[in-house]
Amino acid sequence: MAATITGRARDLYNTWWTRGEAPRPLPPAMLRNVYALWLIALTLKVLGSSWDVSWHFKWLRDDLAPPHLLNTAGTVLVVALVLFHSYTGYGVDRFTLRFMQAGVTIFLLAVPLDVINHRINGLDITAWSITHALLYLGTAVMLTGVVRGWWRYGPAGRLRTPVLGLLWLFVLENVWFPAGQQEYGVLAVAAWDRGEPQAEPILLQFAADQIGRPVDRASVLHFALPVADWVYPMWLVAAAGSVLVLARWMIGRPWAATAIAAGYLAYRCAMWLVLAGAGFPMSAVPFLLLGVAVAVDLAFAARVPDLARPVLGAVLAGLGGAGAAWLQAEWLVTPPIDYPTFLTGAIVLGLLWTAVLLAVRARAFTRWAALTPVR
Template sequence: MADVAVLVRAHWTRGEPGREAPAELVTALYRWWVVAMVLKILGATWDICWHFRWLRDDLAPPHLLNSVGTVMVIGLVVFHSYTGIGVDKVTLRWMQWGLGIFLVAAPLDVINHRVNGLDITAWSPSHALLYLGTGMMSIGLLLGWYRQGRSDRYYYPITYFLWFTVLDNFMFLNQHQEYGVLGLAAWERGTPYAEDSLLQFAADQLHRPLDYIAVENFTLPTPDWLYPVWAVLTGLGTLLLARTLVGRRWTATTIAAGYLVFRCVAWALLAAADFPISTVPFFLLIGALAIDMSAQLITRLRPLIGAAAVTAAAYAALWLQDAYIAAPPSDYASALYVVALLAAMWWLFEHLGSGGVRRIEQHLAAIRDRRGRGLSPR
């Protein structure tokens, strides 16, 4: 810590993105990013179960924990922006825009709650902006770490964690249904997780008595097709992109297993503290295994075959989880649409992973060069 502080003070001067700096300083910056993202994820994980028990409070402990991570992110982005260390222009723009959107979305979310009341659903527009900002920061982190962290001995563990942050950011939305399905069951048993004032508030918003319809609208307000479609296209889609770009054989399975271990540990801790509990999307591990196995196929039809295999495996595992453990309501007929969309994503990811990004960057650089010389972009 003392050595890093010395390096920070020595390099606290104005510089352009891509500025040379000691590898120890660059590595330390990205490890502080890991700490900041851990705090934000812990705060968000605690936050959603908090809102299934009590009425919203701007200064609730989960919000404060998340805010500590956000303050760290602000400090890191300011350092990158001022010194130019540890980032290139593209990486820095992703970080800056992501943080900017998040900081705009936070007060908008507070205003939204003041105007619309409870608004617990994770699918609200103001919440979507929070996820978008966090996701853009994670993309910037991945780009920066890919270009700056290759020499670090913990390159792959940190790479996997950064992909974990993208997966968690997408799957966080589905946690509404994962908490909701057990919350509704608890209410039917006569032992609701939520306090009476929260349930009555939800019923009053619908202008109806506190009955099954009111509680269902509070716990499961989304259509049944949304849960499996979102899990496969964004959750497993993230793992597919990670497998394509990282290139290691069991990348998708490793990240999915890490995510599920985190969810299980969080489940145990929250249950021990008498907080509401959720279902855990174990079916993602089966889908991740299908991704890693399908990625080894040597055929031009791999995107189509892989998409069919991954969708079938994930939907079958989700059905088994619903039958023997618990899972949110799901419309399994949606698999037909998911296969086509996932196949298109698979083809696009393989195109990008095989050099498509590099060719796009070279093309844009050539356009900028021609414009600089006063020539037509064509």
């Protein structure tokens, strides 16, 4: 992979490193190379992030831990690509470029803030902290630019839709990433209850010392599951559901949302096997995402008036998410779930979906992206 990255980067630099203003067109083959580098960079970041959560449920935090270094390698490549687009203007328009630049800026500012936060507050294990949220926000804004860039300028052909789907998978992974706190946490508590804690003693002691308790079940709960039970179902339906709605709308293919969710779950299963084989803590894989994804695809397939689709989709997503959560809890394991919150999540999803639909009708997205992608 290193040789591939180096070769593609060298070709870009030697042939196309000339100053210019966006948008500047690239030949289709070269444009595919640019976005291939984006896919490599995002893959490195996702692999590092996935390993990072498991790492933090086993050992004390270390700024130079291997997962951080792997994520940093992806970030370095992302920064290089944004510099390439900014200097040359190739492969993007100015609006797309602003998303990329803003996202990278937020992410790079969040990194030292997160380090300082850990110096002050210690573990800060929860994935839902403010500094962690800034990291996700920066990544989300940057991904918005990458998705928009490929949708607008990606060459027609057999790779266009799969790449777009893969980019939306990265968006879903970024949005769903905070929920990993509960997915690892529920198994960490179960391991403690079995008398087989997965975390190293020094980590358990540190976590207990932070709240002035001995190492006991209460301290493990505070360390592993500090998030309220309503957060997980709300995030499932409202946040993940919104991503799947946007992905299905943009890709425009039947069962696109289900395919993206299934692809993400396949990745999570593969990482589960790798981490388990390496002796790292495991997570509860969120198969319940499929309930929401299928609901979104069914809503798009239904023959109903456009303004009724968000209502139908929200109802189906709430029911699909709750039903899938119940099945997973019966057959496997899920984080603690406050089931009435599925209704709240469905209401939020319906409102967001309706707002997007009305904005499209009012041409509020005209600047964001023309409804017909540019070839």
